[in-house]
Amino acid sequence: MFSLSQSSFLNNSLSGVSRGLTRSTNRRVTAPPVVVCAVSSNGRPGDRNVSVLENTLQEMRENAPSSSSSVIEKESESTVGGGVEDVYGEDSATEDQYITPWTVTVASGYPLLRDPHYNKGLAFTEKERDAHFLRGLLPPVVISQDIQVKKMMHNILQYQVPLQRYMAMMDLQERNERLFYKLLIDNVEELLPVVYTPTVGEACQKYGSIFRQPQGLFISLKEKGRILEVLKNWPEKKIQVIVVTDGERILGLGDLGCQGMGIPVGKLSLYSALGGIRPSACLPVTIDVGTNNEQLLKDEFYIGLRQRRATGQEYAELLHEFMSAVKQNYGEKVLIQFEDFANHNAFDLLAKYGTTHLVFNDDIQGTASVVLSGLMAALKLVGGTLAEHTFLFLGAGEAGTGIAELIALEMSKQTDVPLEEARKKIWLVDSKGLIVRSRMDSLQHFKKPWAHEHQPVQNLLDAVKAIKPTVLIGSSGAGRTFTKEVVEAMASLNEKPIILALSNPTSQSECTAEEAYKWSKGRAIFASGSPFDPVEYKGKIFSSGQANNAYIFPGFGLGLIISGAIRVHDDMLLAASEALAEQVTEEYLDNGLIYPPFANIRKISAQIAARVAAKAYELGLATRLPQPENLVSYAESCMYSPNYHSYR
Numbered sequence: 001m002f003s004l005s006q007s008s009f010l011n012n013s014l015s016g017v018s019r020g021l022t023r024s025t026n027r028r029v030t031a032p033p034v035v036v037c038a039v040s041s042n043g044r045p046g047d048r049n050v051s052v053l054e055n056t057l058q059e060m061r062e063n064a065p066s067s068s069s070s071v072i073e074k075e076s077e078s079t080v081g082g083g084v085e086d087v088y089g090e091d092s093a094t095e096d097q098y099i100t101p102w103t104v105t106v107a108s109g110y111p112l113l114r115d116p117h118y119n120k121g122l123a124f125t126e127k128e129r130d131a132h133f134l135r136g137l138l139p140p141v142v143i144s145q146d147i148q149v150k151k152m153m154h155n156i157l158q159y160q161v162p163l164q165r166y167m168a169m170m171d172l173q174e175r176n177e178r179l180f181y182k183l184l185i186d187n188v189e190e191l192l193p194v195v196y197t198p199t200v201g202e203a204c205q206k207y208g209s210i211f212r213q214p215q216g217l218f219i220s221l222k223e224k225g226r227i228l229e230v231l232k233n234w235p236e237k238k239i240q241v242i243v244v245t246d247g248e249r250i251l252g253l254g255d256l257g258c259q260g261m262g263i264p265v266g267k268l269s270l271y272s273a274l275g276g277i278r279p280s281a282c283l284p285v286t287i288d289v290g291t292n293n294e295q296l297l298k299d300e301f302y303i304g305l306r307q308r309r310a311t312g313q314e315y316a317e318l319l320h321e322f323m324s325a326v327k328q329n330y331g332e333k334v335l336i337q338f339e340d341f342a343n344h345n346a347f348d349l350l351a352k353y354g355t356t357h358l359v360f361n362d363d364i365q366g367t368a369s370v371v372l373s374g375l376m377a378a379l380k381l382v383g384g385t386l387a388e389h390t391f392l393f394l395g396a397g398e399a400g401t402g403i404a405e406l407i408a409l410e411m412s413k414q415t416d417v418p419l420e421e422a423r424k425k426i427w428l429v430d431s432k433g434l435i436v437r438s439r440m441d442s443l444q445h446f447k448k449p450w451a452h453e454h455q456p457v458q459n460l461l462d463a464v465k466a467i468k469p470t471v472l473i474g475s476s477g478a479g480r481t482f483t484k485e486v487v488e489a490m491a492s493l494n495e496k497p498i499i500l501a502l503s504n505p506t507s508q509s510e511c512t513a514e515e516a517y518k519w520s521k522g523r524a525i526f527a528s529g530s531p532f533d534p535v536e537y538k539g540k541i542f543s544s545g546q547a548n549n550a551y552i553f554p555g556f557g558l559g560l561i562i563s564g565a566i567r568v569h570d571d572m573l574l575a576a577s578e579a580l581a582e583q584v585t586e587e588y589l590d591n592g593l594i595y596p597p598f599a600n601i602r603k604i605s606a607q608i609a610a611r612v613a614a615k616a617y618e619l620g621l622a623t624r625l626p627q628p629e630n631l632v633s634y635a636e637s638c639m640y641s642p643n644y645h646s647y648r
């Protein structure tokens with residue numbers, strides 16, 4: 001059978017299966033790389049199959065996912081490995097039950113070049129080419145990862161059409177994952193608008209026609225009753241973060257059904273690039289319950305279920321099955337991020353699962369945290385405390401009411417006034433006008449706390465004149481709603497009006513950066529959800545910040561993971577806001593920026609993660625004990641690096 005060296009090689013290989021756990025970038029890793037796969041899906045001819053030894057299978061089970069999925073526990077409990085768990089049911093299954101057949105294959109030669117997790121393309125060294133049967137499969141040249149990055153960046157910039165850049169990036173992700181992340185991390189400011197808003201919005205709209213390779217996990221009504229089985233089809237077993245959408249409210253673009261998958265894929269790319277979560281620990285999920293988008297239902301290239309949306313009990317049951325299956329399969333500490341659900345489901349899902357699962361709604365909580373942070377920084381420019389300002393929102397959905405509530409919470413903590421009192425400084429306008437007490441009976445439950453005593457006001461401009469806000473926040477998903485009159489009214493009321501146009505993508509932004517600066521005569525403090533280029537006004541260059549939850553969720557998630565948190569608490573959102581606001585230096589403020597540049601985002605994410613983790617420990621919600629002494633350096637040390645490993 002196997003010689004000692006072969007079997008110890010296999011054992012090493014198996015621990016290498018949990019890929020991202022290897023931190024040192026210089027260390028040589030298992031080689032040839034190992035893929036754990038279901039025979040049925042990956043047993044390709046050409047793989048050099050290694051027969052499965054009993055002890056290696058045993059090790060697989062020990063290393064298999066359990067409730068202890070945090071990076072740290074994996075390392076500190078390596079002798080325990082979370083206990084021997086019969087994750088795949090082989091041991092407990094009786095003869096008439098089905099099990100999943102697993103095997104261990106060593107990828108080399110052609111399959112190695114086709115495996116995005118291990119492929120290095122032209123960067124395979126001479127030695128690796130010999131050791132891994134790659135001779136002749138690559139042209140003679142050997143180049144470094146840095147040169148590959150330079151070349152890819154050059155190629156991507158050749159494309160003038162944003163969607164082509166997006167497709168080139170997705171192709172790279174499917175071909176060479178480490179190069180994709182290296183490229184994204186090294187060029188984050190240029191590439192964020194490609195893999196994220198605004199381009200990802202267009203990609204979702206056209207997802208069916210640009211579809212090449214499936215990304216993420218699709219769970220549709222067809223899978224009802226079998227969701228656990230579907231989760232087990234996913235090739236990675238140690239999942240730490242899931243981003244899930246049902247596609248009903250994709251950015252400000254509305255119902256894109258199954259084509260919303262671009263959003264969880266994009267968000268998770270940022271989890272890895274900006275927050276350092278291992279790509280293999282990230283799972284994008286789209287739940288397809290149909291779509292009410294008539295255009296998509298008629299589109300011959302549409303990739304989802306061709307039916308109208310399931311609602312009520314049918315919807316709730318599918319979601320419940322999903323939430324239960326996730327917990328059963330990945331344990332208590334997997335973070336589930338709800339993304340781009342419609343208002344009517346988003347609030348209910350967060351309330352329903354907030355007490356039983358580690359859940360986070362990015363549109364309600366992530367957006368709230370990033371906006372509060374921007375306001376904390378902006379106050380350094382305009383003066384006054386939160387409680388001394390008056391806030392007016394256009395849009396009373398997830399983002400609007402989520403931000404409003406977090407501002408009120410922070411205000412009430414700062415001034416010791418009850419939350420209900422603090423809320424009175426905050427006003428919201430929806431499609432029917434100002435939210436006032438007389439509308440109470442007809443309001444959806446999440447709007448009711450904002451129905452203050454006031455005469456009815458029909459539109460935004462009149463609301464600005466009546467309420468006299470110092471801060472105007474757009475969160476309606478409807479573009480071009482901060483008109484010249486609205487911005488001028490804000491500028492006539494305030495020396496430095498704070499104007500945030502949060503809706504995404506750029507087409508849905510309430511106004512452009514240029515409009516905000518021009519109409520306020522250069523006095524606005526402006527930030528937007530999607531990025532705008534710097535604007536020149538009267539010979540001065542104005543750069544605006546990007547008030548986007550991308551600043552928060554990657555570091556926030558990292559903080560939850562490194563502390564082994566089991567629940568999200570509002571105080572963690574406040575901690576994240578403070579950590580981000582502290583990163584805005586005098587120099588940025590002097591240039592009117594209320595957010596730091598994305599270029600430093602990994603350092604910023606580590607700061608956010610440390611503060612979130614510290615809060616988790618303080619609140620008794622952390623399970624990773626003992627608490628590391630220096631949480632910032634600890635967070636940094638846990639972050640995924642996309643540099644290539646050397647193969648033995």
Ligand SMILES: O=C([O-])CC(=O)C(=O)O
Pocket residue numbers: 197250251252340362363503504529548549550
């Ligand atoms: O994805 C983004 O850019 C921000 C966000 O969550 C949304 O607009 O729904």
Ligand SMILES: [Mg+2]
Pocket residue numbers: 251339340362363
């Ligand atoms: Mg969103």
